[in-house]
Structure formats: C-alpha cells, structure tokens
Amino acid sequence: MRAYAEGLVLALISIVAIWGAWQVPAASPGDTWAGIVPFSASIALLFLSGLLLLGAVRQPAGDTGQEQDNGATLQIIGLFIIALIYQQSFRWFGYLLPTAIAAPVVLYFFGVRSWIGLAVAVVLCPLIFHLIFFVLLGVYPPYGEVFDLLSWIQG
Amino acid sequence: MEIFPALLSVITDPSLLFAIVLAAAVGMVVGATPGLTASAAIAMLLPITFYMSPLFALAFLYVIGKSGRYGGSIAAILFNTPGTAASAATQIDGYPLARAGQAGKAMKVATISSVIGDLMGDILLVVGVGFIAAIALKLGPPETFAIYFAAFVVIGSVIGSSIVKGLASALMGILIAMVGLDPISSEERYTFGSFDLSNGIGLVPLMIGVFVLGEVFAQLETRRKATGETKQNKSTEDGNSLTWEEYKPCLPHAFRGGFIGAGIGVLPGLGSAIAAFISYGEGKRRAKNPEKWGKGALEGVAAPEAANNAVSGPSMAPLLTLGIPGSTIGAILLGVFLIHGIQVGPTLFLTDKELVYKLFACGMLGIVAYGLIGYFGATQVARIILKIPTNVLYPLIFLTAFVAAYSARGSMFDVTVMTCAGFAGWLMRKYDFNVAAFVISFVLAKGAEETFRQSLLMSDGGALIFVERPIALAFLVIGAGAIAFRVRGIMKERKIAKGALEDA
Structure with missing residues (x-):
C-alpha cells in the first residue's frame, strides 16, 4: 500500500510539473526554450514514478513495509500546524508576541511539564532571540500589521 | 607553496x-550529540554569516564541519550511539573498548587517527586542487x-537504499530550483502568478528547513520510540x-584510511560513511589480529576514523x-560563497586565490584545534552532552530556525518556504527519499541548466555535441556506469539475502 502511495504521489507531482513546464512560452528564434530543463526533469520523474508503481505491483502480498507509528505522525502534523500558524502570525503580530506564545507550546510538545520553566520561556525566548538577531545582528524585525508588541513597548 | x-x-x-577554536569546540559538541548533525548546525548559523567577512564565515563553518565529523566518534565510543552515520564504523570496536573500561584509550586513538586522516586529506587537497582547477579552466559548456x-546521477543513485528514490529526490531538487524567472530569457516558470515565487526559492531557507526544522520533526518522532537514557562509559585509570x-600498530591503518578517505572524498556524493566502512573492511582484511576486530581492537577504531575525516578536505x-558540492556541508558552503558574491569554479583560483588558501590554512589549524580539545577533553565534552536536556534543546532549535530563515533576507516568504521545506524534509526522510541528493541537486541545477543550454546553442540545438566531445562522453558514461554498478550491487545483495532465506 505504501509503495503504491509513494508512486502515485510522485506521479502526481510529475504531472503537475509537466503541466507547469508546458505553460512556459516558446523560445524566440535562435534561443533555447526556457522550459526544456523543467520539462525533461518532470518527464524523467514521471518515468521514475512508473518504476516505483511497477515495484509496488511486484511486491509480494502482505509485505506492507515498515510498521507505522500513527501517534508520532499526528504529533508531527500538529507541530507542523503550529509552525504554520507561528510563521503566519509574524505578519499579524510581529516577532515578540507569537514567540512568547509558541515557545511554551513547543516546549510542552517536547515533554517539558514544569510550569515555572514554561513561564520563564514566555519571557526569555522572545527576549534572547530579539537581542541576538534584531539588536546585535541589526536585522529589521517583522512588523505586525494587526498589533506589534515591540512598537507598543517602545511607545 | x-x-x-x-x-x-x-x-x-x-x-x-x-573563530577556529570556537568552531572546533562547537562542531565537536554538535557532532557528538546524537540526532544533531553538523549540517543542521551549519545551516542554522548560515544567516549569521551575512554579517561576517567571507573568510571568517567560511572558516567558521568549514571547521564546524570538520570537527563535527570527528565529534561523531565521541558518541559512538562513549554512548554506543553514533553521532554521525560515518561513526557507526568506529562504534564496532570503540564501544567494546569502552565497555572494557578503555573509553579514554579508544577516544585518544580516534582523535589521533582523525587528525592524521584529516591532515592527509587537506595536504592532498592543497597539492592537487590547483591542477584540477587548471584542467577545469579548459573545459567547455558540453x-x-x-x-x-x-554528479546528479552519482549523488542520486549511490547514497541511500533505493536508486529510484535517490534519482527522484535529485529530480525534485532540480524542479524546485527551476521556480522563478529563467536566467536567460526571463520567462516565468512554476510561479503560478505569484510575485514571491518569481524571485525563486532561496537556498538559505530551503537548507534551514530541510536540515534544521526537518531534523526537529524527525527528533519528535524518535523521542517517542526511544527508551531508556544514555549513559557514559567510564574509563579505568589504566584505560585512560x-x-x-599501543598506537604504533594503529599507524598503518590510519595512513591507509587517510588515503581511502581522500580518494573517496574527491568523488561527489559518496561521503564519509562509505569511506569509513571501506577502510574498516580493508583494515580488517590486512590486520595481523582480525579475530580481535569487532571485539575491541584499537586498530578497528583507527582505520575508520582516519578515513571518515580524510574525506573532509x-x-x-x-x-x-567545478562548483559541484560533493556533500551537504559543501552545498551549504557554496551558499556562503554565493552570499558573499564569490563565484565558485575554476576562475575562483584566478580571482580569489588568497581567500581559498587562507581557508585551507584555517582548516588545517581547525584540525589541530579539535585534535587538542579532543585529546585532552573528549570525556569532558561527553559530560556536557549528557547534561544537555534534549526536550529543551529541540524547541530552541525549532524557534531558531524561524528567526534564522527570516534574518537571511528579512523576507516573510522565506520563513514560509523554510516551514514547508522542513515538513517536506521530514516526509522525505520518513519515506526513505534522499535529502542530501535533493539539496545538492537544487544547488547544482542552475549551473547545469546554463551549461546545457549553452551547449545546445553551440550546436544549433543538436544534442549530439555531448557524444561527439570525448571528455563529455566519458562523464556521461561514468554517470551511466554508476547506475549500472549500483543496480548490479543491489541485485547481488538480493541474491545473497534470498539464498540465506532459502538456507534457513
């Protein structure tokens, strides 16, 4: 089942890639087509996905590959969703506020259960990262469109 | 000279x-911490190098890479957990030595052999690189x-357990590199009307995502499966x-390992794990005491360690x-060169020769630095690692990945790319795709495309130009040969496994 899924996902990616390469306009006279490499690479990928599917067909029945740990997968998907929300919230609330919230959440995810430790992370994580990257290295911090804690602190 | x-x-x-001493210490700790790789550390530190001089940045990351390779042996010997794939070969004899109370002795053999191998690799690099560059200057686009x-074919087919998945990973790396404007005609490719995508996918966020965030996801999975806690094996007074x-019989193995590692290191994609295992096998074959190997022979530590580190230079x-990175660390270093506007390739030896040789000098001093720290302080480093709470470390790495990705160009789109690349990197690891081939191909794709299209223009669109020129043909044959060789090897393994099953 897993081998079929791998082959099908790869085939899907390659079909989308072929379609994308096909959208590239034709070359002007004396030039080479800008889509030649993406097109060739996606055709090769389609061929490889075919090989994976062929391998899946030949795989003996009952050989389902590795045992799946659904609990761990769900946890990782959960962490990925947190990551997506965290990075998106930079645009809305700047760097400090999302980091103050994300730090204890991620620590909890990794098994930290000390309430004092989590409370310290709320303050220390944004503070230390802000000092290193935005003060010492001089990177311009992301500005929160909805509310920016840094602007509020700086008055 | x-x-x-x-x-x-x-x-x-x-x-x-x-910077060299600091990088040696950091690399050693990173390499020795199971689950944390030198590639991840270098990728995480990459944005900081924007604010450093090119030599300082390159030397810092290059020495971390070198020291990280050596650091893997600390975890392999003292904790029975290889810190890197290559140090798994060191573990075979290193851990039995540690269990016998000779952890300190094994660590010292590993340190001296690593220094010998690494210095041999660097000396060969210094001597040979000028010649290769001179030849490379004469090569045309075909x-x-x-x-x-x-390089694509070797990297895709040699690393990892599946040739198909390895090559597919390389092709996906090429396709991702194609996103954005075509450098020749400025036509949009795979942008789907998005302005952010028209700038292309950045190397730094992609690497931070795949190597750093992807590793955090992988560690979350590993933590659920891990049982028990890591304990350090202590040395007796005599075993330290x-x-x-005691070292004299190890010396020929260290020198042989150095040559094996240096030879394998020149070939893109093969890496230190292959060098370490070949050196171990060759050492055992030639050993006067092969019966002792695997049970705690000092020579069994010297041979793989020297080869593992000799790959680096x-x-x-x-x-x-040629601008072709042979390893993931090489790919990240290429990123540093590009960030600082230095064109890597044969012309580098005309435009920035002084920088290149200073980098080699930093590498050599880095070897001395990690050799001294390792010889006198490897057990102290092990103690530090045991004190690192991983449930705090990985969340901190998680948070660093975001701010590091943002810092590279001050772009929120880069943070989104990093997040998606992290998840994709974890998926690739989980389903046995080849992350190294993916990243290296991403880095190589633009150069390959440029030379391919230049060649087509030279021949008025005919692909026969690649067959008509003997050097080009030879490299195409090498690529095809690499696949054929690997397929033959896999079929042989399957036959042996089938035979063993039938015997059982």
Whole structure:
C-alpha cells in the first residue's frame, strides 16, 4: 500500500510539473526554450514514478513495509500546524508576541511539564532571540500589521 | 607553496584563531550529540554569516564541519550511539573498548587517527586542487554539463537504499530550483502568478528547513520510540592513557584510511560513511589480529576514523574547482560563497586565490584545534552532552530556525518556504527519499541548466555535441556506469539475502 502511495504521489507531482513546464512560452528564434530543463526533469520523474508503481505491483502480498507509528505522525502534523500558524502570525503580530506564545507550546510538545520553566520561556525566548538577531545582528524585525508588541513597548 | 603565507597570515590574526577554536569546540559538541548533525548546525548559523567577512564565515563553518565529523566518534565510543552515520564504523570496536573500561584509550586513538586522516586529506587537497582547477579552466559548456550530469546521477543513485528514490529526490531538487524567472530569457516558470515565487526559492531557507526544522520533526518522532537514557562509559585509570607502543600498530591503518578517505572524498556524493566502512573492511582484511576486530581492537577504531575525516578536505576539490558540492556541508558552503558574491569554479583560483588558501590554512589549524580539545577533553565534552536536556534543546532549535530563515533576507516568504521545506524534509526522510541528493541537486541545477543550454546553442540545438566531445562522453558514461554498478550491487545483495532465506 505504501509503495503504491509513494508512486502515485510522485506521479502526481510529475504531472503537475509537466503541466507547469508546458505553460512556459516558446523560445524566440535562435534561443533555447526556457522550459526544456523543467520539462525533461518532470518527464524523467514521471518515468521514475512508473518504476516505483511497477515495484509496488511486484511486491509480494502482505509485505506492507515498515510498521507505522500513527501517534508520532499526528504529533508531527500538529507541530507542523503550529509552525504554520507561528510563521503566519509574524505578519499579524510581529516577532515578540507569537514567540512568547509558541515557545511554551513547543516546549510542552517536547515533554517539558514544569510550569515555572514554561513561564520563564514566555519571557526569555522572545527576549534572547530579539537581542541576538534584531539588536546585535541589526536585522529589521517583522512588523505586525494587526498589533506589534515591540512598537507598543517602545511607545 | 601558497599555503605557507596563508598559514602565517591566519596564525597572526587573533580573531580568526578565536573563530577556529570556537568552531572546533562547537562542531565537536554538535557532532557528538546524537540526532544533531553538523549540517543542521551549519545551516542554522548560515544567516549569521551575512554579517561576517567571507573568510571568517567560511572558516567558521568549514571547521564546524570538520570537527563535527570527528565529534561523531565521541558518541559512538562513549554512548554506543553514533553521532554521525560515518561513526557507526568506529562504534564496532570503540564501544567494546569502552565497555572494557578503555573509553579514554579508544577516544585518544580516534582523535589521533582523525587528525592524521584529516591532515592527509587537506595536504592532498592543497597539492592537487590547483591542477584540477587548471584542467577545469579548459573545459567547455558540453564537458561541464556532462560533469554536472554525472554528479546528479552519482549523488542520486549511490547514497541511500533505493536508486529510484535517490534519482527522484535529485529530480525534485532540480524542479524546485527551476521556480522563478529563467536566467536567460526571463520567462516565468512554476510561479503560478505569484510575485514571491518569481524571485525563486532561496537556498538559505530551503537548507534551514530541510536540515534544521526537518531534523526537529524527525527528533519528535524518535523521542517517542526511544527508551531508556544514555549513559557514559567510564574509563579505568589504566584505560585512560595511551602509549606509543599501543598506537604504533594503529599507524598503518590510519595512513591507509587517510588515503581511502581522500580518494573517496574527491568523488561527489559518496561521503564519509562509505569511506569509513571501506577502510574498516580493508583494515580488517590486512590486520595481523582480525579475530580481535569487532571485539575491541584499537586498530578497528583507527582505520575508520582516519578515513571518515580524510574525506573532509578532498570533498572541497569538486566544489572549489567545478562548483559541484560533493556533500551537504559543501552545498551549504557554496551558499556562503554565493552570499558573499564569490563565484565558485575554476576562475575562483584566478580571482580569489588568497581567500581559498587562507581557508585551507584555517582548516588545517581547525584540525589541530579539535585534535587538542579532543585529546585532552573528549570525556569532558561527553559530560556536557549528557547534561544537555534534549526536550529543551529541540524547541530552541525549532524557534531558531524561524528567526534564522527570516534574518537571511528579512523576507516573510522565506520563513514560509523554510516551514514547508522542513515538513517536506521530514516526509522525505520518513519515506526513505534522499535529502542530501535533493539539496545538492537544487544547488547544482542552475549551473547545469546554463551549461546545457549553452551547449545546445553551440550546436544549433543538436544534442549530439555531448557524444561527439570525448571528455563529455566519458562523464556521461561514468554517470551511466554508476547506475549500472549500483543496480548490479543491489541485485547481488538480493541474491545473497534470498539464498540465506532459502538456507534457513
């Protein structure tokens, strides 16, 4: 089942890639087509996905590959969703506020259960990262469109 | 001879010396921490190098890479957990030695052998790199494309358990690199109308995502499966010291390992794990006491360790002379060169020769630094690692990945790319796709495309130009041969496994 899924996902990616390469306009006279490499690479990928599917067909029945740990997968998907929300919230609330919230959440995810430790992370994580990257290295911090804690602190 | 003034220049620069010693210590800790790789550390530190001088940045990351390779042996010997894939070969004899109370002795053998191997690799690099660059200057676009093609195929097919998945990973890396504007005609490719995508996918966020965030996801999975806690094997008083009489039989194995590692290091994609295992196998075959190997032979530590570290220097040769990174660390270093506007390739030896030799000098001093720290303080490093709470470490790495990705260009789109690349990197690891081939191909794709299209223009659109030129043809044959060789090897393994099953 897993081998079929791998082959099908790869085939899907390659079909989308072929379609994308096909959208590239034709070359002007004396030039080479800008889509030649993406097109060739996606055709090769389609061929490889075919090989994976062929391998899946030949795989003996009952050989389902590795045992799946659904609990761990769900946890990782959960962490990925947190990551997506965290990075998106930079645009809305700047760097400090999302980091103050994300730090204890991620620590909890990794098994930290000390309430004092989590409370310290709320303050220390944004503070230390802000000092290193935005003060010492001089990177311009992301500005929160909805509310920016840094602007509020700086008055 | 350029290396001597370069060495003198680096030795007289206190800030560079400090960077080298710091990088040696950081690399050792990172390499010795199971689950944390030198690639991840270097990728995480990459945005910081925007604010450093090119030599300082390159030396810092290059020495972390070198020291990280050595650091893997600390975890392999003391905790029975290889810190890197290559140190799994060191573990075979290192851990039995540690269990016998000779952890300190094994660590000292690993340190001396690593230093010997690494120095041999670097000396061969310094001697040979100029010649390779001179030859590379004479190559035209068809030959260069054929070299790129061979690199794609070798990297895709040799690393990892599946050729198909390895090659598919390489192709996906190429396709992701194609996103954005075509550098020749400025036509949009795979942008789907998005302005952010028209700038292309950045190398730094992609690497941070795949190597750092992807590793955090993988660690979350590993933590659920891990049981028990890591304990350090302590040395007895006698087992801590190493005499010349004890090391003397290890010396030929260290030198042989050095040559094996240096030879394998020049070939893109093969890496230190292959070198370490070949050196171990060859050492055992030639050993006077093969029955002791696997049960705690000091020679069994020396052989793989020397080969593992000897890969480091020569793996820089294809990167510096052809712009083809032979390893993930090489790919990240290429990123540093590009960030600082330095064009890597044969012309590098005309435009920035001094920088290159100073970098080699920093590498050599880095070897001395990690050798001294390791010889006198490996057990202390092990104690530090045991004190690192991983449930705090990985969340901190998680948070660092976001701010590091943002810092590279101050772009929120880069943070989104990093997040998606992290998840994709974890998926690739989970389903046995080849992350190294993916990233290296991403880095190589633009150069390969340029040379391919230049070749087509040279021949008025005919692909026969690659077959008509002997050097180009030779590299195409090498690529095809690599696949054929690997397929033969896999079929042989399957036959043996089938035979064993039937016997059972």
